[in-house]
Amino acid sequence: MALPDDLTLTVNGREHRLRAAPQTPLLYLLRNDLALNGPKYGCGLGECGACTVLVDGRVARSCVLPTRVALGRRVTTLEGLGDRQQPSAVQQAFIEAQAAQCGYCINGMIIAVTALLEQDPDPSETTIKRALRHQLCRCGAHVEIIQAARRAAEIARARRIEVHEADPLDARSPSL
Ligand code: FES
Ligand code: FES
DSSP states (O other): OOOOOEEEEEETTTEEEEEEEETTTTTOOOIIITOOOOOOOSSSSSSTTTTTEEETTTTEETTBBBBHTTTTTEEEEEHHHOSSOOOOOOHHHHTTTTTSSSSSHHHHHHHHHHHHHOOSOOOOOHHHHHHHTTTTOTTOOOHHHHHHHHHHHHHHHHHHHHHHHHHHTTTOOOOO
């Protein structure tokens, strides 16, 4: 068994010092050590997407990602996108669209849509379906989830316009 090591992990913009074997799946440290319970343990095999996080802006399955791969990179979990007071555009859209039944898959859906909108701010339905094709929902909430993804693009667009109108020189993009 690998011996524990002192690891420095950057999650949601904060550095954390953790003692763990570098091979430990990232999900275990996020949930058990950092109490970040947005990412869920579903299959544990990299197949369902419930555990999805962003690593340097790219979707990653944290249940099978050895923590050593995330060292020196930016890890973002659901908690890092926004909160109850200031949800990200994608979080807001999922709330508005009531796009959940049990909710277990929703972490992965929101993270995947966030990554998609970073690449394509106005995705077609086909593009959304392609981006979500490996995120599994056992409740069958797919229709609402796709509606939420489309709504997220609208909200993000409206927020960009608001920022621009408030300060035409402000080039920041509001969170997706
Ligand atoms: S729990 Fe990670 S992909 Fe299913
Ligand atoms: S809402 Fe239950 S798994 Fe998707």
